Amino acid sequence: MATDGAFQVAIIALTVAVFVAIQYLSKLFLSRQRANNRTALQSNRHFIQGSQFLARARSAAAKNSSQSQSLAKQALAEAESAAALSPKDPAPLVLKSVALDLLGHKAAALKAIDSALSPPRGKALQGKERGDALVKRAELKVAVNRRRRVDSAIEDLTEAVQLGAGGEKGYCLLGQCYEWKGSKEDAKWAYSEALKFEPNSKLALDALGGLSS
CATH class of the missing domain: 1.25.40.10 (Tetratricopeptide repeat domain)
Structure with a gap:
């Protein structure tokens, strides 16, 4: 009987340990998911802001070269921030390439677009x-x-x-x-x-x- 009691206690202890482990892993997973979601949102904000700066830079290119260059630099900064937050996403690198090209840095722009199109990152572009x-x-x-x-x-x-x-x-x-x-x-x-x-x-x-x- 004592042996049966000890066995039951061991089973209960194991069950509790498994339950605690599952609870911990679930919380850890949710925490990471929230962090990933926040990172993705921040990256998207930088990308959208950069796209807006780039559109304005292109519009200003024919009228005001200095303003266009300033806006292109802002677009580049936003693209780099987005790329740092989402290194597997090719879109920020495409944005970076276009901004660099507008700034006259064609070799650097080619390097950025190469990175965007290179596997495995490039597989996201369809x-x-x-x-x-x-x-x-x-x-x-x-x-x-x-x-x-x-x-x-x-x-x-x-x-x-x-x-x-x-x-x-x-x-x-x-x-x-x-x-x-x-x-x-x-x-x-x-x-x-x-x-x-x-x-x-x-x-x-x-x-x-x-x-x-």
Whole structure:
């Protein structure tokens, strides 16, 4: 009987220990979830604020260069804050890249967009969102070193247009890349596709006129 009593006490003690452990782990999990949610909210706030600064910077670019640069710097700071809080999220790095490009730091902008598109982070970019990032990267590649990067830029642009992104800008850039490689027929095709998005595209019309002469 004493043995049975001791066994029952041991079972009760074990049950209590398991219950306490479950309660502790549940509280720990909820605490971490709340912390993660707060971090995500803070990151989103920085990202939204940065996007707003960037939109204003672009609008001011043609009228007030110094104001545009100041707003772009603010956008960059917000993007970096968002990236620090959400290091696995590619969106803040895309924002950072665009801000750096507006500030004239094209090599740094290319590095940022490369990081955004690199696995595993880049897997979060899907569809048109990924396509737009690829167009931006291709644009930066040819701006930084056209001769060395034109083939890589074509790869990015080809994937982008297959994803339904880029529009006139993407196809015109693809046409330019094909021209630089001497692929006239491919260039004509790309410019013709650009005209489907913008029939009055001066760049596409001028390029097709030059290729046909």
